[in-house]
Amino acid sequence: MTSMQLGLIGLGKMGGNMRERIRRAGHTVVGYDRNPELSDVKDLAELVEQLQAPRTVWVMVPAGAATQSVVDELGGLLEAGDTVVDGGNSRWTDDEKHAAELGAKGIGFVDAGVSGGVWGLKNGYALMVGGEKEHVDRLQPIFDALKPEGPYGYVHAGKVGAGHFSKMVHNGIEYAMMQAYAEGWELLEKIDSVDNVREVFRSWQEGTVIRSWLLDLAVNALDEDTHLDKLRGYAEDSGEGRWTVEAAIDNAVPLPAITASLFARFASRQDDSPQMKMIAALRNQFGGHAVESAKK
Numbered sequence: 001m002t003s004m005q006l007g008l009i010g011l012g013k014m015g016g017n018m019r020e021r022i023r024r025a026g027h028t029v030v031g032y033d034r035n036p037e038l039s040d041v042k043d044l045a046e047l048v049e050q051l052q053a054p055r056t057v058w059v060m061v062p063a064g065a066a067t068q069s070v071v072d073e074l075g076g077l078l079e080a081g082d083t084v085v086d087g088g089n090s091r092w093t094d095d096e097k098h099a100a101e102l103g104a105k106g107i108g109f110v111d112a113g114v115s116g117g118v119w120g121l122k123n124g125y126a127l128m129v130g131g132e133k134e135h136v137d138r139l140q141p142i143f144d145a146l147k148p149e150g151p152y153g154y155v156h157a158g159k160v161g162a163g164h165f166s167k168m169v170h171n172g173i174e175y176a177m178m179q180a181y182a183e184g185w186e187l188l189e190k191i192d193s194v195d196n197v198r199e200v201f202r203s204w205q206e207g208t209v210i211r212s213w214l215l216d217l218a219v220n221a222l223d224e225d226t227h228l229d230k231l232r233g234y235a236e237d238s239g240e241g242r243w244t245v246e247a248a249i250d251n252a253v254p255l256p257a258i259t260a261s262l263f264a265r266f267a268s269r270q271d272d273s274p275q276m277k278m279i280a281a282l283r284n285q286f287g288g289h290a291v292e293s294a295k296k
Helices: 013-024 044-050 065-077 092-103 117-123 133-138 140-146 162-190 197-203 213-224 240-250 256-268 274-287
Strands: 005-009 028-032 056-059 083-086 108-115 126-130 154-158
Touching: 005 013, 005 044, 013 028, 013 117, 013 140, 028 044, 044 065, 056 065, 065 083, 065 092, 083 092, 092 108, 092 162, 108 133, 108 162, 117 274, 126 140, 126 162, 133 140, 154 162, 162 197, 162 213, 162 240, 162 256, 162 274, 197 213, 213 274, 240 256, 256 274
Parallel strands: 005 028, 005 056, 056 083, 083 108, 126 154
Antiparallel strands: 108 126
16 A cells, blocks of 8 residues: 555544544654644644645535635645645535646645544545545545545545535435435324334334435434433534525435425524424434433
């Protein structure tokens, strides 16, 4: 195996675990975070100084202004032949812009949709990658370190933007799947004759067509809080659900289930929704997303 050097910017829930998984695979990772307790270096300039050319820098910061700021700063620090990877949840149209900005300086750009949440360190991260073949191929040892064991969990989806577009659609499907489990759970809870909803969910984990990791996580959540009484029925949306629906409108592709699941989250903010207790519980289980406690 070829050992690589990697700069990693953003060491939060995802980035910190990714740094550890890459290091366990035998690669060198120089990490930077605004929190000095997490960071290996004091700033981006020092991070770039510690890497040998051609450098690879992976960005794991929030989409939008934060990512743009880091890309702008890296554009002034890196050199032709270096490569930037955006592993956050950026909109695919931003990828095209960043690739053009960096490409003008001879710096490669790869977008990587990353799925795995708080479980990624142990189980690996599913990776959906977009970019030119020469840039993607250079990064293959890092992708191999991050992906789950076995033949699946990694794809070079296409050109720049394809990785984040694929991850966006993945998240749209995730919205709809969670919504279906949540609606079924609420209906079961409503019926007097069903007196053990948690065990009904558990019974579905083997031999049914709806078994999935999300179902397993739903059972985990119900084991911790049988009727989800401790949660408020309120669920945020990451933005990717909205982008999925917008892309569907732009391309005249009907997405009734995904669109309805997004709108259900909006509805959750108007009052305390039982379904959204399950959505909130699932988001917390797989991604460590914050939950809001039920009002006493």
